[in-house]
Amino acid sequence: MAIKKVLRAPHPILRELCEPVTHWDSSLYRLIDDMTDTLYDASGAVGLAACQIGETARVLVLDISSKTTREDYKVLINPVIIEASRKKTMREGCLSFPDYLASIKRATKVTFSAYDRDQNEQIYTVQGLEAICIQHEIDHLDGILMIDRINSLKTDWIRRQARPGNGDDLQMTGNADTEAESIETVIPEIIES
Numbered sequence: 001m002a003i004k005k006v007l008r009a010p011h012p013i014l015r016e017l018c019e020p021v022t023h024w025d026s027s028l029y030r031l032i033d034d035m036t037d038t039l040y041d042a043s044g045a046v047g048l049a050a051c052q053i054g055e056t057a058r059v060l061v062l063d064i065s066s067k068t069t070r071e072d073y074k075v076l077i078n079p080v081i082i083e084a085s086r087k088k089t090m091r092e093g094c095l096s097f098p099d100y101l102a103s104i105k106r107a108t109k110v111t112f113s114a115y116d117r118d119q120n121e122q123i124y125t126v127q128g129l130e131a132i133c134i135q136h137e138i139d140h141l142d143g144i145l146m147i148d149r150i151n152s153l154k155t156d157w158i159r160r161q162a163r164p165g166n167g168d169d170l171q172m173t174g175n176a177d178t179e180a181e182s183i184e185t186v187i188p189e190i191i192e193s
Contacts, residue, residue, distance in 0.1 A: 001033040003041045004053035006095045009145055013051055014096055018058045018141040021077045024119045028059070032075050032117060035061045042095055047133040049140035052096055060137040064129045072130070079114035079138055082123070090132055091158070094146050103156040104149040106135050 007014055021028060031050060039048040039061050047062035058078045065072040084107035093101050109127040112134060116122055126134060136146065150156035 001030075001037050004034050004038045006038065006042065006048075006052050007054060008098070009096050009147070011096075013054055013056065014140070014145060015143045016051060016056050017143050018049070018051055018056045020058050021115070028057070028077075029117070031055055031057060031059060032061065035059065036073075036075075039063065044093070045095055046129065047137045048095065049137045051140055051143075058141050060134075060141065062130070062133050062137060064133060074114075074124075075117045076114035076134070076137075077116070079112050079134065079141070081110050081112045081135070081138060083111040084135075085109035085127075085131075092132055092136060092146060093160075094136070096140075097146065099160050101158040101160060102146045102150050103158070104146060106132050106149075108132075110134060112138075 035048050035050060035053060038053055039045050040063075042048070046064045047060060050057045050059040060076050060079065061074065062076070063070055063073040086108065087105045088108050089103050089105045091101050091103050092106075108131055109125070110131045111123065111125045113121060113123050139145070139149070147157065
């Protein structure tokens with residue numbers, strides 16, 4: 001188990017279509033454990049897709065409860081949305097765009113199927129934050145970023161305020177090795193990719 005670096009846009013892996021899981025083996029369990037550690041280490045995170053740590057498997061973890069209780073923790077493998085309700089515009093964030101929020105129209109209630117860690121297929125009906133989170137993370141598995149879901153960069157893309165004292169420099173990563181490009185520089189590349 002390890003805390004992994006979360007890839008930031010426009011890293012090319014974030015645009016890849018993730019492959020369905022077909023084997024439940026030690027590498028899958030290691031991936032789930034690494035994703036879980038990474039999720040709980042990230043400030044304010046409620047969900048994480050495998051591609052965000054560089055793995056192109058259809059796996060996500062989420063927990064909309066407090067990090068201390070883990071009462072809503074879920075491992076979701078090969079998730080598929082079965083039914084979605086009416087949509088509402090909500091504000092959401094993303095670990096791959098840590099300095100931004102976006103106003104996105106999402107279903108307020110979804111029913112979906114997924115396999116759990118033990119290879120049991122489950123059907124869930126969730127609403128509110130959990131519904132938004134599952135849609136956001138499934139988008140990641142499909143190579144779709146939250147910037148793809150906005151209507152206007154001017155009205156739906158919001159820069160977060162720097163949090164004093166924690167070293168935030170409000171910079172985005174152009175690739176895994178570079179920390180110098182701002183989002184304004186890479187937005188055309190993100191949208192075109």
